[in-house]
Amino acid sequence: MLKNRIFQFLLLYLFFLVFLFLIKNIFGLSDYIIPSLSNIWQRAQDIYLYYLFDTKETFIIAVIGHIVSIIMAVIVASIGRIKTIIGSFIKACAYNIQAYPIVALAPIIFILLGDGYISRLLIASMICYFPLLLTFIGIFTEPVEDIEHFFNTTNKNNFILETKIRAFENINKIKTVIEGSATLAVVGTIVAEFISSQEGIGHSISIALSQSDLSKVLIALFMIGIFTSIYLLFLEYTSYLLMKHLKY
Amino acid sequence: MFLNCKNLSFKYNKTNQYIFKNIYFEITDSGFHSLFGPSGAGKSTLAKIIAGEIIQSSGEINYCNIKKVIYTYNQEKIPGWYNIKDHYIKVIDESKLNELFKIVKDFGMLQCLKSRYEQLSLGQKNRANLIRYLFQDFDLMIMDESLANVDEKTRQEIIYIIKQRFPDKSFLYISHNLQEVAKFCKEIYVIRNIHVNPQIKMVKGLDLMENCNINQDMLDARLLEILNA
Numbered sequence: 001m002l003k004n005r006i007f008q009f010l011l012l013y014l015f016f017l018v019f020l021f022l023i024k025n026i027f028g029l030s031d032y033i034i035p036s037l038s039n040i041w042q043r044a045q046d047i048y049l050y051y052l053f054d055t056k057e058t059f060i061i062a063v064i065g066h067i068v069s070i071i072m073a074v075i076v077a078s079i080g081r082i083k084t085i086i087g088s089f090i091k092a093c094a095y096n097i098q099a100y101p102i103v104a105l106a107p108i109i110f111i112l113l114g115d116g117y118i119s120r121l122l123i124a125s126m127i128c129y130f131p132l133l134l135t136f137i138g139i140f141t142e143p144v145e146d147i148e149h150f151f152n153t154t155n156k157n158n159f160i161l162e163t164k165i166r167a168f169e170n171i172n173k174i175k176t177v178i179e180g181s182a183t184l185a186v187v188g189t190i191v192a193e194f195i196s197s198q199e200g201i202g203h204s205i206s207i208a209l210s211q212s213d214l215s216k217v218l219i220a221l222f223m224i225g226i227f228t229s230i231y232l233l234f235l236e237y238t239s240y241l242l243m244k245h246l247k248y
Numbered sequence: 249m250f251l252n253c254k255n256l257s258f259k260y261n262k263t264n265q266y267i268f269k270n271i272y273f274e275i276t277d278s279g280f281h282s283l284f285g286p287s288g289a290g291k292s293t294l295a296k297i298i299a300g301e302i303i304q305s306s307g308e309i310n311y312c313n314i315k316k317v318i319y320t321y322n323q324e325k326i327p328g329w330y331n332i333k334d335h336y337i338k339v340i341d342e343s344k345l346n347e348l349f350k351i352v353k354d355f356g357m358l359q360c361l362k363s364r365y366e367q368l369s370l371g372q373k374n375r376a377n378l379i380r381y382l383f384q385d386f387d388l389m390i391m392d393e394s395l396a397n398v399d400e401k402t403r404q405e406i407i408y409i410i411k412q413r414f415p416d417k418s419f420l421y422i423s424h425n426l427q428e429v430a431k432f433c434k435e436i437y438v439i440r441n442i443h444v445n446p447q448i449k450m451v452k453g454l455d456l457m458e459n460c461n462i463n464q465d466m467l468d469a470r471l472l473e474i475l476n477a
Contacts, residue, residue, distance in 0.1 A: 146325045150377075153299075153318055154384045156339060165327055246329055 005229040013225060017218070035215045043215035048223075051204060051216075055223040058189050058200040059231065061117060065124030066185035069132055070178060072125070077136030078163060091141075094133050102126045103191055110196040120192040120200065127188030128181035135177040139170040171246065175239045182235055186228055250418060251275040251298070251314055251388065256307035258293060266442060267293050270307070273437055273448040275388075278418040280411050282429045282453065283390075284474065285439030291422050294439070295319055295390040298420070314387040314418070321392035324377045326365040332376050333361040340383045348383055354409050355379060356402055370397035375406070382410070388418040395423070407432045408458040430470040431456050438477040449477045 017037075024034040031039060080090040106123050113119045140163060147165050151157035167174060193202025201220050208216035252274040259266045267290040275281060283291045296302045298309060299319035311317070326335050340348055352358055355375050360368055368376060378394045395403045410419065411432070420437075423429055429436055433453035440447055451473050454466060 144325075146323050147327055149324055150320075150326075150339075150380065153320075154339070164329075168327065168329055 005233045006226065009225045009229045013222060032212070033214070040215045040218055043213075044219050047216065047219060051201065051219055051223050054199070054201040054204050055220075055227050058193060058202060058224075059186070059227050061120050061200070062124050062182075062185045062189040063231065065121050065189060066128055066182055068121070069125040069129035069181070069185065073129055073132035073136045076133055077140045078159075080137050081140040081163075091137060094130070094137060097130070102130070102188075103195075106192055106195050110192075115197045120189055120197055123192035124185045124188035127191070128184035131184065132177055132181050135173060139166050139173060142166065142170075144169045168246065171243065175243070179232060179235050179239070182231055183228065186224070186231070190224070250277060250312055252310040252312070253298070254308050254310070256294075256297070256309065257305045258290070258297060258302075259305050266305075268439070268447050269442060271447045273450065275418065275420070275435065275437075277434070278416055279434040279455065280407065280419045280421060280432060281435045281437065282421045282423065282433035283437050283439065284423070284426075284429050287424070289439040291439055292321070292392055295392055295420065295422060298388075299390055316386045317388045317390065318381055318384060318386040319390045319392065320377065320381045320394055322374050322377075322394055322396045325373070326376060326380075328364055328366055331362050331364050332357075332368075335365075336361075336380060336383075339380055344383045348379070351379055351382065351409065351413070355406055371399065371402075374398060375402075378406075382414070386417065388420065390420045390422070392422045393424075394421075400428075403428065404432070411457060426471060426474060427467075430454060430467060430474060431462065436474060438474055440477060451477055 020034055021037075023029065035043070076090060076094065080087050080094060102123070105126070106119075109119050109122055113122070143162075144165050147169065148157060148162060151161060151165075189200065190202035190205070193200035194206045195202075197203050201224060205217055205220050208214075208220065254272055255270045256272070257266055257269045271294075283295060285291050293302070296319055297304045299317045301319055326332065330338065336348060336352075337345070352361065355378075357372065357375050357379065360372050360376065365373060365376065374394055374397055378391065381389060395406060398406070407421075407428075421429070421433060431454050434455040436451045436453050438449045438451055440449060451470065454462070454470060456462065
């Protein structure tokens with residue numbers, strides 16, 4: 001599994017490099033715009049340790065942000081499915097707010113909370129929160145009639161059982177959205193760091209951009225790709241074990 | 249009188265087409281009865297109305313000596329995180345567990361107790377579902393094709409067991425099996441075309457018990473009567 005994921009990423013990365021060098025050769029671009037392979041290799045040797053550290057930091061925030069957003073989405077969706085005014089209000093809010101580009105709010109968050117961990121965590125969480133919330137609301141509000149009928153008829157149903165039934169019956173949807181939103185959490189953290197933070201791989205990319213140093217950007221992309229592959233693999237393996245335990 | 253429906257009509261919202269109009273029928277006694285009719289005649293709809301799961305467009309239903317009506321259908325599922333035994337223990341009163349395991353054995357489900365719902369065959373799923381309903385409090389149980397996908401011999405045994413173990417309860421069995429209905433049911437309520445008056449006709453079944461001999465002539469006569477209804 002690990003081999004496959006990493007191999008897929010390396011293959012994509014290689015295609016991307018080939019594409020860049022093709023453009024360089026076709027249009028006769030200088031090393032200043034697209035550096036040579038030896039330049040990239042040299043740069044990688046100089047900075048890989050720093051970038052490794054930065055990427056690790058970014059991923060710690062992305063993973064925490066992802067976990068926070070999953071917990072928040074489950075709680076809010078559970079409240080949102082209650083047929084009360086509060087439930088309807090939360091549902092309406094969730095549908096309306098998700099249409100707003102959260103990244104646009106990032107500057108406000110940085111102004112109010114500074115450029116530390118909390119701001120990055122908040123932006124990472126918010127970016128992956130809405131797809132999760134909408135999925136959870138959809139799942140929790142949709143009755144699984146064929147299972148719930150017995151519990152309704154015999155007055156044995158309750159809020160927790162109902163939520164458990166709906167989550168269990170939609171476990172594949174939940175698995176997919178959690179895996180999908182993991183990438184969003186990483187994107188959110190990098191974007192947050194890119195906009196204003198002083199730390200993380202997003203910040204390093206921002207510096208590389210100001211220096212017009214494509215080698216650094218390519219090395220950062222490589223690091224991000226490897227870390228994302230490992231995180232996705234971890235999620236896939238965890239969900240595989242969970243499914244195995246739940247189903248049989 | 250046990251259950252009485254007067255001038256019962258039903259049509260789905262936003263349509264003008266009635267499924268049934270001004271029907272009248274009554275179940276006068278406990279026992280194993282049947283609701284019979286072609287697909288789309290409105291058997292399940294009528295069953296759900298009797299069970300209070302949907303509301304009739306007009307008319308009234310009077311329940312006498314019936315406190316709890318249960319409606320069960322053949323596509324119901326058991327939560328997948330339990331095996332069948334654990335589920336039964338969760339949803340059935342502890343005092344009934346001994347009786348439950350006897351029924352489980354009689355229904356040919358003993359080997360399925362450790363399995364999860366998804367691992368069962370269709371017939372086993374239906375039996376597993378029916379068993380848990382039999383141990384709930386009810387006065388009238390409506391079994392909507394609850395024995396579908398179960399082989400004929402086992403189905404027959406199950407009906408005998410139900411009739412023998414629950415003589416004071418009332419059952420309304422929905423099935424498309426004409427022979428089965430004619431043989432084992434006490435009263436068969438045949439739902440006819442909406443333009444035929446009355447829309448529901450009651451035909452007496454043979455109401456056979458275990459070890460009773462079938463009188464073939466009588467059975468043929470009942471089959472004919474149901475078919476002509």
